[in-house]
Amino acid sequence: MVTIVDVAKHAGVAPSTVSYVLTGKRPVSAETRLRVRESIRLLGYHPHAGARALASSRTNVLALVLPLREGVHLPVVMRFVTSVVTAAREHDMDVLLVTADQGAAGLRRVAVGARVDGFLVMDVGLDDERIPVLRELGRPAVLLGYPAAVKGLTCVDLDFGAAGARCVDHLAELGHRSIGFLGAPGVVYARNTGFAQRTLAGFSAAVMRRGIASTALPVEQRRDAVHAVVATLLRELPRMTALVVHNEAVLGWVVDCLRAAGRRVPDDVAVVAICPDELAEQLRLTSVELPSEVLGRRAVELLMAKLNGQQPPPLTLLPPNLSSRTGFAASAAG
Amino acid sequence: MVTIVDVAKHAGVAPSTVSYVLTGKRPVSAETRLRVRESIRLLGYHPHAGARALASSRTNVLALVLPLREGVHLPVVMRFVTSVVTAAREHDMDVLLVTADQGAAGLRRVAVGARVDGFLVMDVGLDDERIPVLRELGRPAVLLGYPAAVKGLTCVDLDFGAAGARCVDHLAELGHRSIGFLGAPGVVYARNTGFAQRTLAGFSAAVMRRGIASTALPVEQRRDAVHAVVATLLRELPRMTALVVHNEAVLGWVVDCLRAAGRRVPDDVAVVAICPDELAEQLRLTSVELPSEVLGRRAVELLMAKLNGQQPPPLTLLPPNLSSRTGFAASAAG
């Protein structure tokens, strides 16, 4: 194995100099730096991660804590994971996967065992049990989603409240006066999940403010359930001309069911979705983007800031971004 | 920070004894072992991963190399990831995420930097560029999917050839004499991806053997494309009474399109899918399971065997498992 001593000998310098060339923690003359770099390349030297971690108490690894439970849309998680890994690599960081089922013990294990420098925690609920543990561990952490009290934390999220309101505003400006809302499965609301409740709250406040008629319903991820709930909505809100859908898993079925019920989309019912752009693009629906990539990147950047001793604000909310898609509706079967 | 020395002092033994209690690499009297365990618990001791890696040249981390490119079904990847993490934890291993876009350099970096003990590589193609790199690195690796030449490697996969044949056998036994096949997007076949080609090969050989009429077509992941391809199939194979679908992303649409074309499923056209059980269950379709969980677990076990110096066989093929679902077809819209 090639060690730092080998490189030092080869370049005719001290081991510490090689270290400083690598970390940049102290100035090295251009000439030596070049020579050292060349030796590193020639010998194919890669610093030993463990030795580095031991000596510097920095691992250059961050823990990504994933949910993977009912109601989370897997493609969204994957997009997020990808952007986190990519952004992390740009900061010379690797990503260790911790699944939520490992729970608080898992967090403690990787933190106390000095396996990671910090945490990225996805899918944080309004009263998340992991938060006290994270506080206790005292390791830098960034949360996706946010609990009721954000003091002393660092959280990022889409501004779901604003997203719900944005959909209403858009539809209201188009003249709609009766708007339905289809949300996540009931269990998601029962679980006190921040994003679902905040979207609904934003929607409700906006329709209230404008005096628009509305009905909101949860939707399970089964085709027959979608069929039933769409029927209910059409019955309860007979003059409905627009629909906001915050449930990417059933979005396609909702459109199918509306068409099957004789409603043209978007002519009779304008559908606005809160979902990944890709999906909305595919279904040709106006939508508020679920910016997984931006969120992942931002989360990594906030974590890096904390690792560098900075104190970012407790809550970063990304403004919603509505894309109007008024082209031809893709219609096939159904 | 609590170190092994603290624990040793607290228990009144030598640091090495604590180490041996933890690793089990040499017998310790029941009495001392108990005392040490108690001290560990009391002090909340977790060994420092870096120090351990440095001293033992074992990191207890495995690298999971993920694809994340066009044509891979994200939920399947996630299921696989979950089972890998779960199985790894049962062997006291953590999982480091490496995305395929980091390429060969990424593999080299984590291997030479002694960040991981071994590799799990997903979505291996018939002529995968990462294989020579893995050979060169000499680190234990297990591949999911397999290249043309498996000599000296360790590969696991579903026996896709047998899966394709199994579908035909099942349908032939039910009396079907004209069977269609809808596969992955064209690009997947062009990329020389093992699983797609092997399924098709197994299907083709089986229909040939039985003298069954058949047509096979690739399917893109757009609704209109599905509509078109189903129309083509019904035209080309007018007496078709059964259909094998190996493309989970469009499976729902295929059923929709058949029904829209006036064919009852499964009465007029019996559909057999090769897809995750969950999806088939939801659509009430007979299917050959895509056993992500089993594959992930098996892959981890093979890797652990290699890390323990064993030499598992170069190719493990899981036999296909067909579940017949002949209950009522769920019909909603369409």
Next chain:
DNA sequence: GTGAAAGCGCTAACAA
């Protein structure tokens, strides 16, 4: 069955 002590490869304080 247990202890003592020599490293593992690197970083960072101290020295020049």
Next chain:
DNA sequence: TTGTTAGCGCTTTCAC
């Protein structure tokens, strides 16, 4: 601007 060296916390050989 660069070199010297003492650890970081653990494993493992050697000795008892």
